[in-house]
Amino acid sequence: MGDDEAYAQVYKQHFQKLFIYGVFYSSDRDVVKDCIQDVFVKIYNKRRGLSSTDNIFLYLAVAVKNSIINAVKKHNRKVQYLEAVDEQSWEDEKTPESLYIDRETQTQNHLTLDLLLSQLTDRQRGIISSRFIKGMSISEISEEQGVNYQSVSNIIQRSLIKIKALIKK
Structure with a gap:
């Protein structure tokens, strides 16, 4: 090549x-x-x-x-x-x-978000990004990822639970 x-x-x-x-x-x-x-x-x-x-x-x-x-x-x-x-x-x-x-608060928030998201799997990060940053519906994500609707919902819920637990630490 x-x-x-x-x-x-x-x-x-x-x-x-x-x-x-x-x-x-x-x-x-x-x-x-x-x-x-x-x-x-x-x-x-x-x-x-x-x-x-x-x-x-x-x-x-x-x-x-x-x-x-x-x-x-x-x-x-x-x-x-x-x-x-x-x-x-x-x-x-x-x-x-x-x-x-x-500005400093915004920078710190971005760093914190980056740290929290780095604790998720690639699939979780991708789905969370699609849902909350791109604003896609669960149906759209399901179609894009080739995963059923319930699986996408479960991944979002598990990801949010994990993020909340990390924030509490």
Whole structure:
């Protein structure tokens, strides 16, 4: 298999998982897709100088996560600036400190969610992502996954019970 064929195979094999992983860091699907594309373009352009890895998905996931975080930070700076102008015009009392605390709280929430979801199996994470991030119905998930309706319901319930138990710890 040639380099280009192997590259295309890696892309096809990992895109969906990277997308699911990426939506935990940004709910903007277009940003996630763009970041995945950016990572693969960078890898392709630097393919000669890259060293091998034992876990390509982990390598890609970290690269995509960093790309998304950078994109969100870049975007948030613009949004926060616009919000600050709007808030000043309405004489809102948002201070730089409260904006910083809001950002830090959001970052901590994402880290906590990532930690909780990492405790689930791949199937549980995929179904939870489909249900609560993509907003799919149980019937749609059942059809997409090729699993019966009751199994999807059971997986969701078990996953939520596990997450609640982890939160209590």
